[in-house]
Amino acid sequence: MDNPYLCPACGTNRSRFNLIEQVVHPVKKDPRTGEIVEEVDDSDPLQAPYRGESRRVQCGVCGVIDPEERFIKTARRGTGEPCL
Secondary structure, eight states: OOSOOOOTTTSOOSSOEEEEEOOOOOEEEOTTTOOEEEEOOTTOTTSOOOOSOSEEEEETTTOOEEEHHHHHHHHHHHHTOOOO
């Protein structure tokens, strides 16, 4: 969280961002109605584990939303620091 950001889309914003924390809720839905019928436990063998980002970032200027790592790498490219 202590890494500088640079928007990969507009390329100018380095200070205004919305941090989006993603919280996963595995559920089963009724296929006809779409109603949630139960929350699924992580130990359920048919439930694939979530593999997405835990945080996404939205540029506070142009509105683009991308994984946090993309904002960090764009900032590093702008300073000549190696992008690990």
